[in-house]
Amino acid sequence: MTGIDVARIRADFPILKRTVRDGKPLIYLDSAATSQKPVEVLDAERTFYETSNAAAHRGAHQLAEEATAAYEASRARVGGFVGVEAENIIFTKNASESLNLAAYAFSNATALARWGTPVDPRFELNPGNSVVVTEMEHHANLIPWQEVCAKTGASLRWLPLTDSGRLDLADLDDLIDTSTKVVSVVHQSNILGTINPVAEIMARAHAVGAVGVVDACQSIPHMPVDVRALGADLVAWGGHKMLGPTGIGLLYGTSEILQAMPPFLTGGSMIATVEMERSTYAAAPQKFEAGVPMVAQAVGLGAAVAYLEKLGMAEVAAHEQELTAYSLMALSGIPGVRIIGPTETVDRGSAISFVVEGIHPHDVGQVLDNMGIAVRVGHHCAWPTCRRFGVPATTRISPYIYNDQRDIDALVEAIAHAQHFFKVAS
Amino acid sequence: MSLEALYQDIIIDHYKNPRGRGLLEFPLGTAFHVNPTCGDEVNLQVAAAADGGLLIGYEGTGCSISQASASVLYELVQGRQVTEAENIRRAFVELMHSQGHGEPDEAVLGDGIAFVGVAKYPARIKCALLPWMAFQDAEIKGGLMLETNSDGE
Numbered sequence A: 001m002t003g004i005d006v007a008r009i010r011a012d013f014p015i016l017k018r019t020v021r022d023g024k025p026l027i028y029l030d031s032a033a034t035s036q037k038p039v040e041v042l043d044a045e046r047t048f049y050e051t052s053n054a055a056a057h058r059g060a061h062q063l064a065e066e067a068t069a070a071y072e073a074s075r076a077r078v079g080g081f082v083g084v085e086a087e088n089i090i091f092t093k094n095a096s097e098s099l100n101l102a103a104y105a106f107s108n109a110t111a112l113a114r115w116g117t118p119v120d121p122r123f124e125l126n127p128g129n130s131v132v133v134t135e136m137e138h139h140a141n142l143i144p145w146q147e148v149c150a151k152t153g154a155s156l157r158w159l160p161l162t163d164s165g166r167l168d169l170a171d172l173d174d175l176i177d178t179s180t181k182v183v184s185v186v187h188q189s190n191i192l193g194t195i196n197p198v199a200e201i202m203a204r205a206h207a208v209g210a211v212g213v214v215d216a217c218q219s220i221p222h223m224p225v226d227v228r229a230l231g232a233d234l235v236a237w238g239g240h241k242m243l244g245p246t247g248i249g250l251l252y253g254t255s256e257i258l259q260a261m262p263p264f265l266t267g268g269s270m271i272a273t274v275e276m277e278r279s280t281y282a283a284a285p286q287k288f289e290a291g292v293p294m295v296a297q298a299v300g301l302g303a304a305v306a307y308l309e310k311l312g313m314a315e316v317a318a319h320e321q322e323l324t325a326y327s328l329m330a331l332s333g334i335p336g337v338r339i340i341g342p343t344e345t346v347d348r349g350s351a352i353s354f355v356v357e358g359i360h361p362h363d364v365g366q367v368l369d370n371m372g373i374a375v376r377v378g379h380h381c382a383w384p385t386c387r388r389f390g391v392p393a394t395t396r397i398s399p400y401i402y403n404d405q406r407d408i409d410a411l412v413e414a415i416a417h418a419q420h421f422f423k424v425a426s
Numbered sequence B: 001m002s003l004e005a006l007y008q009d010i011i012i013d014h015y016k017n018p019r020g021r022g023l024l025e026f027p028l029g030t031a032f033h034v035n036p037t038c039g040d041e042v043n044l045q046v047a048a049a050a051d052g053g054l055l056i057g058y059e060g061t062g063c064s065i066s067q068a069s070a071s072v073l074y075e076l077v078q079g080r081q082v083t084e085a086e087n088i089r090r091a092f093v094e095l096m097h098s099q100g101h102g103e104p105d106e107a108v109l110g111d112g113i114a115f116v117g118v119a120k121y122p123a124r125i126k127c128a129l130l131p132w133m134a135f136q137d138a139e140i141k142g143g144l145m146l147e148t149n150s151d152g153e
């Protein structure tokens, strides 16, 4: 038993009371796609709109002051949650935008340098340079780098995987070499559940002078993460997988890197001075936040962080470890079920992918859905990872704070039902 | 809706025993379509016999709905004239957009009527339509149909 009281937590999530598919109680096992939101988060957004709504960082009236204060308080709260200063936190639309912000620093700097604008040479890429990712990246941390390579002539390399779903670091020092200018790796895989030794990889990146980026979308919502200890220059994650609203993402950057990086989106609110021919930019984080920001979402996210802090991230992680161990055991006990990813709980999160022999994941998902169980089926935006394991798609469960063993028991029963329905041996 | 209503026996039968699966030796047009949200794949080929009747070849991987739909397509369209096949294709597309209220004509759609329940599940409609989209595309590529004739499905 951990300090997480699932019944009490569930009471805070209005959506978990609803039924689906002709009256079946909802069993939500898709939190890696997006988490549900406690009433505190919904109330915070609503209260903001009802009392203080105005454009943050624009105007000097009282509401604008209050909106700005609320927005900045959330920044500080999120920073504190991961152990950093507010000024090192940039608000974006989602994690994909955060990762694009990082990637565009390289293609923008390369383009600017070509026409004579001085840039920090760390961001300038040329043919002969390399960008290193892993074979388990979410598309959001793969395609932006493919684009960077296409625009600059740099080549893309990746750290391969072992059959058990871990990173194969045997050739780490060859793959990350003096040609490497950026290394971007996922902390916890959304498809395999693997937790990667990112500090070791970041250390290697820095040893060759490369910029280090970490995609922490699936780790920060689920365990205590001291962002500085990851050793990265930039860390991206999103709000909606950690009980927060959609429409808000995060990027942590060291003060040094944020100052050196060119901006991504440009326009209002991110400037220092503007003339017809040229402009100068505000210091970070404003430099990276063009336009009227998503204040209500930031406020909602602040409430989500407060909720998680109240539970305690160590407790959250312990609860998930317990549930992961139970799920791994339950799933491996079903004949015909194969887990794609690590089968033991060491360095592993709660997202578990599996295939059921003889039944396509879409059909597995349909049977589960029919029984009220929401899981994700498909390639989980990690198509190359599926290919690596020779499967077109998987079924994935991703339990969170509001799930318990009964949800896993229901899942096991539903898988057996699917095997019976599709008449495959079980 | 019950699982049995979605996965009618006919669908399961076509999935487990696909009709006419395999590729053509001399295709006129080939179209490879994937459903990017789930990775279902269908490679569909068309050719015309001496009498103008369509020859269909296909392969694919994916869920029961997408693969059974390819098998049903083969059964319905193989040997038909292009215009007849187009009427069947349109009837199937219409059924898929009926939100489950369609009253399919078995004389036109044969085993295709078993897909009526699929139309209630927006996420699965794409699976069912996948081979039919590939079919239309293969006909266009093979010069059997003009692009302007397509209804943009």
Ligand SMILES: Cc1ncc(COP(=O)(O)O)c(C=O)c1O
Pocket: A032, A033, A094, A095, A096, A097, A138, A140, A141, A186, A188, A189, A190, A215, A217, A218, A238, A381
């Ligand atoms: C590991 C990982 N990286 C990146 C993302 C992208 O997040 P978003 O779609 O919210 O931008 C996700 C989730 O979708 C993810 O799981």
